[in-house]
Amino acid sequence: MEATWIVTTQDAAWQARDGLTVTAVTGVPDVMVKAGAQQRIEGFGACFNELGWTSLALLDDAGRDAVLRELFAPGVGAGLSLCRMPVGANDFSRDWYSYDETPGDFGLDHFDVGNDLDTLVPFIRAARAQQPGLRLWASPWSPPTWMKTNGHYAGAMPGPASDDVENGLRPEQAGTEGTDMFRLDDAHLRSYAAYFGRFVDAYRQLGIPIEMVMPQNEFNSPQVFPSCTWSPAGLARFLAHLGPEMAARGVEIFLGTLERGDDRLLGDVLADPAAAAYVTGLGVQWEGKKAVGALHRLYPRLRIYQTEQECGDGRNDWRYARYAWTLMRHYLRNGTNAYLYWNISLLDGGRSRWGWTQNSLVVVDPDTRGYRFTYDYQVLKHVAAHVRPGARVLDTWSLAGYDNQLMFANPDGSTVIVAQNDLGEDLPVRYRLGDRMISAVLPADSFNTLVVPPGRTR
Known part of the structure; x- marks a missing residue:
């Protein structure tokens, strides 16, 4: 299972994007997952x-x-x-x-x-x-x-x-x-x-x-x-x-x-x-x-x-x-x-x-x-x-200006990040998932879904 990045803007819906990277953690992330999971999605x-x-x-x-x-x-x-x-x-x-x-x-x-x-x-x-x-x-x-x-x-x-x-x-x-x-x-x-x-x-x-x-x-x-x-x-x-x-x-x-x-x-x-x-x-x-x-x-x-x-x-x-x-x-x-x-x-x-x-x-x-x-x-x-039935909502901690997302843990171990960039310019974001850093540049005024498979960093 490969990491997936889908983008929707006002002019183009559901476009697959390249440029999503999964690396070891370096530096301070913009968004990280708190310990424990929240409610189950039906x-x-x-x-x-x-x-x-x-x-x-x-x-x-x-x-x-x-x-x-x-x-x-x-x-x-x-x-x-x-x-x-x-x-x-x-x-x-x-x-x-x-x-x-x-x-x-x-x-x-x-x-x-x-x-x-x-x-x-x-x-x-x-x-x-x-x-x-x-x-x-x-x-x-x-x-x-x-x-x-x-x-x-x-x-x-x-x-x-x-x-x-x-x-x-x-x-x-x-x-x-x-x-x-x-x-x-x-x-x-x-x-x-x-x-x-x-x-x-x-x-x-x-x-x-x-x-x-x-x-x-x-x-x-x-x-x-x-x-x-x-x-x-x-x-x-x-x-x-x-x-x-x-x-x-x-x-x-x-x-x-x-x-x-x-x-x-x-x-x-x-x-x-x-x-x-x-x-x-x-x-x-x-x-x-x-x-x-x-x-x-x-x-x-x-x-x-x-x-x-x-x-x-x-x-x-x-x-x-x-x-x-x-x-x-x-x-x-x-x-x-x-x-x-x-x-x-x-x-x-x-x-x-x-x-x-x-x-x-x-x-x-x-x-x-x-x-x-x-x-x-x-x-x-x-x-x-x-986001599959049985997924858990993940609680997140974010730096100021990076709080515009939902995160879920699917039953198969994959993580789904859904994020809006409501700015008029591109927004680089780094998400920490355990020992991995997920990095992407969210296009201006866009909705994004990042699907990250379970596994180790590359």
Whole structure:
């Protein structure tokens, strides 16, 4: 195995470079590894959304296969291995739906995942054809409307910036952060827990195993799209019902997703022993980045997933890719075991059914039926392509001005260094790995992946 150096700049993606040297240690390094390793990496991925599949469906078979191969196939591109999906509609669905919209159907006699057969199921199957070991977890954006106090999928009315968006919500139906929009009587809680079980069972029958669920996406946020607020006390009550349903199926429960910078919102749930007994991990996104370090320290037995990278503005530009790197670096330095991007594919412009324009890994042109991989994809690939499941994050010490990297120890003994040079000029850097010095000159305004095999110096 030879040392590898890959460079991406704004003008050229994923270029192999020469000039990486591995020598004995001489002098003071710019970056060195501290003793001991940090958390174990479980994988990198994104979310299967309906609009991801409808955009890819515009490509011919060869183009779509090429995209999925680049995204998922081991050893080809990013090799994404751990992904998310919605339970029912989310903000990048074609429109609102749930798996049972029959009011009062506590026995779920009308439960049906048929909507997904046109979009999510073929999307996931196509990805699994490229990555047979793909792991999958799921969360809802909204329960069925009849299980909610406002009888509606949304929690907020469209604002001035979204005049052309209609969700039919009346002012008196709007939700409020910190309250429970779910009906917290035992009949509704039992039925909703069974709803999760039916979802897991239905997907298993389709040949798609769900390994883990989270009870609610962004449980503090009433939105114009599918959403549902919960209080920590309400979530704890639900987990007491959800836990046995998932345990009977061997499915894990993570508590999330947390989109606020307050670790107490999860801590108050975990303070309930009946709820905490079923929780094996935590999910954080968006402003949850301000709480992730505290959560890692307070609950070291629980794994942490970064569940949704902040979604951008649909421009898919180099500016945002640089910001995306800061997010990835922050989460992985603060104890997260997995990092997930959001939209896999969208049409050019990235507009959702509810008027939000967002970034994606792939952009499809609806006129030419062509596609391109975005800068965000290249940044994700710089980490995901070479950091294997089971890798350990390495803690580093750096001289001033050399702290812009992540380092990982792979199970095979190789070391992966992912570094950004955000300067307008080239940056020589020396990394010390044990008794070896790794030296490279990072190009101006670039992302770099250095893969160093195990072994002695040359």
